[in-house]
Amino acid sequence: MNPPSIFRRRRVLLLSAAAAGAVLAASVAVASTAEAASTLGASAAQSGRYFGAAIAAGKLGDANYTGILTREFNAVTPENEMKWDATEPSQGRFTYTNGDRILNQGLSNGSKVRGHALLWHNQEPSWAQSLSGSALRNAAINHVTQVATHYKGKIYAWDVVNEAFADGGGGGRRDSNLQRTGNDWIEAAFRAAHTADPNAKLCYNDYNTDGVNAKSTGIYNMVRDFKSRGVPIDCVGFQSHLGTGIPGDYQANLQRFADLGVDVQITELDVAQGGNQASVYGSVTRACMAVARCTGITVWGIRDSDSWRTGENPLLFDNSGNKKAAYTSVLNALNAGGPTVPPTSGPTSPPTSPPTSGPTTPPSAGACSASVTLNSWNGGYTATVKVTAGSAAVNGWAVTVNLPSGGAVTNAWNATSSGTSGTVTFANVSYNGQIPAGGSTEFGFQGTGSGPSATPTCRAS
Numbered sequence: 001m002n003p004p005s006i007f008r009r010r011r012v013l014l015l016s017a018a019a020a021g022a023v024l025a026a027s028v029a030v031a032s033t034a035e036a037a038s039t040l041g042a043s044a045a046q047s048g049r050y051f052g053a054a055i056a057a058g059k060l061g062d063a064n065y066t067g068i069l070t071r072e073f074n075a076v077t078p079e080n081e082m083k084w085d086a087t088e089p090s091q092g093r094f095t096y097t098n099g100d101r102i103l104n105q106g107l108s109n110g111s112k113v114r115g116h117a118l119l120w121h122n123q124e125p126s127w128a129q130s131l132s133g134s135a136l137r138n139a140a141i142n143h144v145t146q147v148a149t150h151y152k153g154k155i156y157a158w159d160v161v162n163e164a165f166a167d168g169g170g171g172g173r174r175d176s177n178l179q180r181t182g183n184d185w186i187e188a189a190f191r192a193a194h195t196a197d198p199n200a201k202l203c204y205n206d207y208n209t210d211g212v213n214a215k216s217t218g219i220y221n222m223v224r225d226f227k228s229r230g231v232p233i234d235c236v237g238f239q240s241h242l243g244t245g246i247p248g249d250y251q252a253n254l255q256r257f258a259d260l261g262v263d264v265q266i267t268e269l270d271v272a273q274g275g276n277q278a279s280v281y282g283s284v285t286r287a288c289m290a291v292a293r294c295t296g297i298t299v300w301g302i303r304d305s306d307s308w309r310t311g312e313n314p315l316l317f318d319n320s321g322n323k324k325a326a327y328t329s330v331l332n333a334l335n336a337g338g339p340t341v342p343p344t345s346g347p348t349s350p351p352t353s354p355p356t357s358g359p360t361t362p363p364s365a366g367a368c369s370a371s372v373t374l375n376s377w378n379g380g381y382t383a384t385v386k387v388t389a390g391s392a393a394v395n396g397w398a399v400t401v402n403l404p405s406g407g408a409v410t411n412a413w414n415a416t417s418s419g420t421s422g423t424v425t426f427a428n429v430s431y432n433g434q435i436p437a438g439g440s441t442e443f444g445f446q447g448t449g450s451g452p453s454a455t456p457t458c459r460a461s
């Protein structure tokens with residue numbers, strides 16, 4: 001393995017300090033800030049990683065809490081505020097007030113924001129709990145589309161689906177009303193999220209996946225399948241709600257997922273207080289630091305008194321906000337360095353499925369063409385439509401699709417629609433009407449029934 005860059009940097013700095021006695025003090029000062037950052041976020045950032053905390057909107061008025069938050073962390077996750085019951089308390093009525101408070105807290109502090117979680121069988125609103133079949137599938141995909149669109153461009157990574165695998169030996173899916181809509185519900189959710197926010201990293205997140213076991217292997221097989229079929233998945237979250245120890249193959253398990261071509265993240269770390277707490281925290285941190293594609297760690301709360309694990313004191317700060325031994329253990333492991341996270345430029349996902357229909361002749365001057373990609377399930381679909389300008393720029397466009405009878409458009413994004421069934425025309429919105437010669441833009445819509453089967457027509461103005 002190459003020596004971590006942080007070690008190489010230290011050698012250079014110490015040599016230069018030794019060679020020039022007059023600048024010794026200054027060089028050492030530089031060395032110590034570069035190598036032993038004094039906060040979790042800054043020390044993680046030295047290797048391109050983040051260190052985050054789950055936070056609650058209701059606590060942002062607590063100065064002790066926000067003081068630690070803004071000092072120590074460079075990523076945040078809403079503990080509850082972006083879950084389905086919080087963002088869509090009744091069907092079709094979306095509430096983002098508290099989610100936005102977390103988002104703005106994070107962005108104003110220069111932090112990454114992890115979105116948590118678009119679909120989960122827990123904290124599913126009661127109206128959705130009473131749905132099944134295509135009504136539930138449509139509602140779920142609409143939820144993903146709406147929430148990911150609201151936060152488009154702002155979220156570093158979304159937990160698109162949370163905890164969909166069963167505990168125990170089978171390595172299969174957990175039973176839930178979402179699972180009963182069909183085994184493809186997870187990939188449908190990832191495709192809808194990718195359409196809504198192409199730049200967010202899209203994660204699958206689960207617990208009891210801390211070593212190579214039947215559950216983590218079931219997830220591993222799903223991720224491998226998704227990658228082979230072009231389902232847009234970018235990352236896997238390991239919650240890591242831990243007791244007094246971790247499996248010896250914790251790091252190897254992270255590595256085998258990374259080797260599939262996804263990032264891995266520790267997403268909800270907390271460790272029961274006991275003799276081993278500090279050393280378990282250190283081991284988890286070292287494991288992430290040793291895996292180049294382990295991009296960051298999030299602890300599930302700030303002070304012990306903020307934890308959902310009441311009485312277990314599983315966090316890095318005590319009830320008064322003092323640093324615990326576990327804090328020092330994490331900070332030291334971060335400062336010890338590790339392979340730097342490889343840079344990514346934009347989304348790492350391959351394109352989703354090939355277009356089901358597309359233009360057969362290149363568009364002519366002044367004209368435009370359109371092609372549609374469908375993500376279908378039993379009873380519904382989302383359509384992504386690519387509008388391409390010909391050899392002259394387009395200044396406004398309208399795309400017409402023919403829907404099979406019985407189906408209807410339920411919502412559209414990045415375009416306005418006229419009509420909902422039969423022949424439906426979608427026109428540009430203000431920001432995407434102008435397409436340079438040869439350029440393209442995308443809009444989407446969701447519908448019931450099956451999607452359009454013929455190539456749409458495009459009219460340029």
Ligand code: XIL
Nearest residue numbers: 079080116117162207239268307308
């Ligand atoms: C927990 C929150 O911390 C609690 O406040 C809430 O009452 C229940 O959910 N796995 C997850 C998290 O993915 O969303 C859960 O958070 C903890 C387990």
